[in-house]
Amino acid sequence: MAAVTLQDVAQRAGVSQATASRVLNGSSRVPGEDVADRVRTAARELGYVPNAQAQALARASTGLLGLVVHDIADPYFSSIVRGAQAAARAAAKQVLLASTDRDFDIERESVSTFIAHRADAIVLAGSRQSGHLDRELEAEFERYRANGGRLVVIGQPLAYGGAVEPENQAAAAELAEALMDAGHRQFAVIGGPGSIRTAVDRRNGFVEALCRRGLSTVVEVSGDFTRDGGYSAARRLAAALQLEPGAAAAPVCVFAVTDVMAIGAIAAWRELGLQVPRDVCIAGFDDIPTLRDHTPSLTTVALPLERIGARAVELALHGAGDIDDLRERVPGRVLLRDSTRLD
Amino acid sequence: MAAVTLQDVAQRAGVSQATASRVLNGSSRVPGEDVADRVRTAARELGYVPNAQAQALARASTGLLGLVVHDIADPYFSSIVRGAQAAARAAAKQVLLASTDRDFDIERESVSTFIAHRADAIVLAGSRQSGHLDRELEAEFERYRANGGRLVVIGQPLAYGGAVEPENQAAAAELAEALMDAGHRQFAVIGGPGSIRTAVDRRNGFVEALCRRGLSTVVEVSGDFTRDGGYSAARRLAAALQLEPGAAAAPVCVFAVTDVMAIGAIAAWRELGLQVPRDVCIAGFDDIPTLRDHTPSLTTVALPLERIGARAVELALHGAGDIDDLRERVPGRVLLRDSTRLD
DNA sequence: CTGAAAGCGCTTACAG
DNA sequence: CTGAAAGCGCTTACAG
Numbered sequence: 001m002a003a004v005t006l007q008d009v010a011q012r013a014g015v016s017q018a019t020a021s022r023v024l025n026g027s028s029r030v031p032g033e034d035v036a037d038r039v040r041t042a043a044r045e046l047g048y049v050p051n052a053q054a055q056a057l058a059r060a061s062t063g064l065l066g067l068v069v070h071d072i073a074d075p076y077f078s079s080i081v082r083g084a085q086a087a088a089r090a091a092a093k094q095v096l097l098a099s100t101d102r103d104f105d106i107e108r109e110s111v112s113t114f115i116a117h118r119a120d121a122i123v124l125a126g127s128r129q130s131g132h133l134d135r136e137l138e139a140e141f142e143r144y145r146a147n148g149g150r151l152v153v154i155g156q157p158l159a160y161g162g163a164v165e166p167e168n169q170a171a172a173a174e175l176a177e178a179l180m181d182a183g184h185r186q187f188a189v190i191g192g193p194g195s196i197r198t199a200v201d202r203r204n205g206f207v208e209a210l211c212r213r214g215l216s217t218v219v220e221v222s223g224d225f226t227r228d229g230g231y232s233a234a235r236r237l238a239a240a241l242q243l244e245p246g247a248a249a250a251p252v253c254v255f256a257v258t259d260v261m262a263i264g265a266i267a268a269w270r271e272l273g274l275q276v277p278r279d280v281c282i283a284g285f286d287d288i289p290t291l292r293d294h295t296p297s298l299t300t301v302a303l304p305l306e307r308i309g310a311r312a313v314e315l316a317l318h319g320a321g322d323i324d325d326l327r328e329r330v331p332g333r334v335l336l337r338d339s340t341r342l343d
Numbered sequence: 344m345a346a347v348t349l350q351d352v353a354q355r356a357g358v359s360q361a362t363a364s365r366v367l368n369g370s371s372r373v374p375g376e377d378v379a380d381r382v383r384t385a386a387r388e389l390g391y392v393p394n395a396q397a398q399a400l401a402r403a404s405t406g407l408l409g410l411v412v413h414d415i416a417d418p419y420f421s422s423i424v425r426g427a428q429a430a431a432r433a434a435a436k437q438v439l440l441a442s443t444d445r446d447f448d449i450e451r452e453s454v455s456t457f458i459a460h461r462a463d464a465i466v467l468a469g470s471r472q473s474g475h476l477d478r479e480l481e482a483e484f485e486r487y488r489a490n491g492g493r494l495v496v497i498g499q500p501l502a503y504g505g506a507v508e509p510e511n512q513a514a515a516a517e518l519a520e521a522l523m524d525a526g527h528r529q530f531a532v533i534g535g536p537g538s539i540r541t542a543v544d545r546r547n548g549f550v551e552a553l554c555r556r557g558l559s560t561v562v563e564v565s566g567d568f569t570r571d572g573g574y575s576a577a578r579r580l581a582a583a584l585q586l587e588p589g590a591a592a593a594p595v596c597v598f599a600v601t602d603v604m605a606i607g608a609i610a611a612w613r614e615l616g617l618q619v620p621r622d623v624c625i626a627g628f629d630d631i632p633t634l635r636d637h638t639p640s641l642t643t644v645a646l647p648l649e650r651i652g653a654r655a656v657e658l659a660l661h662g663a664g665d666i667d668d669l670r671e672r673v674p675g676r677v678l679l680r681d682s683t684r685l686d
Numbered sequence: 687c688t689g690a691a692a693g694c695g696c697t698t699a700c701a702g
Numbered sequence: 703c704t705g706a707a708a709g710c711g712c713t714t715a716c717a718g
Contacts, residue, residue, distance in 0.1 A: 358688080358689085359688065359689045359690075360689085360690095361688070361689055361690080361691095362687085362688060362689075365687095365688090375687065375688090378687085378688085397694090399694090400693095400694045400695065400696090401693080401694055402694085403694095
């Protein structure tokens with residue numbers, strides 16, 4: 001990668017390397033217009049491209065932003081990344097992306113690499129067990145932070161670093177309220193893995209809201225945080241409730257903790273001949289764009305995913321201030337639609 | 344970012360910097376076990392993390408892979424990125440991601456930055472006008488390549504660089520064949536922007552296959568490469584064909600060049616009271632995961648998106664050989680489903 | 687096997 | 703305003 005160097009440019013322009021550096025980058029010490037012109041011309045003619053690695057080494061900052069997500073192909077995360085990417089561009093930062101497949105080793109490894117690359121900030125999207133990182137990761141972050149690195153989490157806050165928190169619990173509670181207001185009285189839940197905080201929060205918010213009005217769930221099942229997880233959980237649920245086509249007087253209303261799981265559930269029920277919302281109702285969470293045209297339209301909670309991603313990056317980059325104090329809560333918005341319609 | 348340095352480690356271990364460097368990285372010159380142990384211990388105790396920037400400067404390579412996509416929130420691209428990410432990890436490379444919103448200036452800017460960061464390779468996903476980059480981009484790539492940078496495009500090949508080509512045209516033709524075999528005789532097309540090669544190829548492949556059997560499209564409309572583009576195009580199509588609920592003896596079969604557009608089209612028709620496949624049939628392209636449970640199930644062409652992303656990275660990283668010769672074609676697979684069912 | 691030293695390509699006090 | 707020089711943190715021939 002033997003490219004044109006600053007030295008080459010300086011030589012051709014007949015100035016020192018220092019001068020060339022000053023005109024080519026926004027230094028406060030501005031050389032005379034004539035000299036500057038010569039340098040710019042030389043740079044253009046030679047096709048000079050500054051070596052960001054060398055700049056990073058000489059300066060304090062790399063202009064890199066590390067972004068860790070569980071699964072980039074999951075629309076939840078890709079929306080977050082889209083927002084993060086836009087905010088990074090606005091701040092002239094480059095995004096280093098890691099998609100971990102929810103593997104903790106890969107996650108740790110990715111973070112290490114980001115630190116090795118001296119990313120100016122790291123954004124961690126996707127919640128983990130009870131807000132705790134494992135020891136090694138924690139130790140790395142400790143040093144990272146000591147060296148001026150900034151950390152922002154999307155989800156529940158860690159012991160240090162900023163956080164953008166979707167109000168999963170509160171929003172799930174609102175959803176429950178809305179459903180009860182709509183006349184529902186029988187509820188069930190399709191939850192996610194107990195190790196995923198987001199899943200737990202949503203489930204808890206929903207169930208507690210029911211409790212407050214003296215109701216409780218008829219049954220709860222859970223599965224992976226995926227379409228297939230929703231599918232298999234829904235089969236178990238159907239068996240547990242002995243759901244049958246056309247049999248229900250008042251359909252049970254099921255809350256699946258993500259839209260993607262809800263879609264899997266509907267698919268499972270369809271195979272059993274069950275219709276939504278006639279035989280069973282369902283609500284999801286996330287308001288995934290590609291699912292907005294689903295039939296029946298899915299009752300869900302909209303989270304401003306792109307804005308969440310963008311805010312996380314802004315907090316991470318917003319130079320001044322103690323980052324540990326940067327906590328932002330983002331509310332969800334309940335969308336009542338056909339999948340929970342009572343005739 | 345004043346972190347622990349190699350020098351610190353060397354000092355603590357009582358060896359030279361060179362020795363420390365050799366034990367901490369897989370050098371061929373392996374120091375004695377005792378010395379090595381001392382160094383490793385010192386590194387661990389100090390929490391040493393190598394500075395990738397400095398390493399990149401000293402070595403020839405940065406370990407960075409630049410990946411450019413049109414829109415990371417589009418499931419088409421996020422699937423590609425997932426595959427690319429996995430392949431990059433397998434090769435111990437870090438992914439630098441840019442999502443350009445289909446803006447050519449942003450794209451050019453992103454590529455420049457990747458080059459500035461001395462990415463070892465760049466993968467460009469998402470086709471552009473007639474296989475030509477604009478002059479500036481082209482000139483940059485020229486130099487990039489001259490300096491040992493490797494370029495791989497997903498889509499139609501450029502004048503240089505490797506390419507992974509989804510066989511859009513051939514697959515669209517197969518789709519047309521399959522639909523004709525299924526008994527369809529009346530066809531229409533919802534195309535994409537004329538500037539997007541992928542859209543054009545799919546449209547052409549489909550229409551030419553019809554021609555070969557003496558058929559032609561009743562009407563063609565086009566729109567943006569998005570859900571809304573499909574939606575509005577579908578409204579125009581409905582007007583042009585004077586589609587009415589329950590009126591059609593044999594429904595027209597519409598080919599939308601992407602699944603996402605097809606979904607928008609179905610939504611538009613639904614609002615007009617038109618049912619799929621009773622009043623109008625539709626087929627898409629891409630086999631987007633979140634749409635697999637759509638009702639009615641969508642006839643489409645499956646493209647192994649993750650594999651495409653992974654292969655692009657593999658070609659880009661596969662050190663030896665002239666990269667310009669690396670061309671790989673990836674076939675699609677036709678999936679006939681309910682949305683084109685004839686009763 | 688180990689070390690002293692040059693070099694990777696920039697930036698930035700420090701002088702002039 | 704401009705330049706010589708040190709320094710950012712590593713790697714790697716070149717000697718020993």
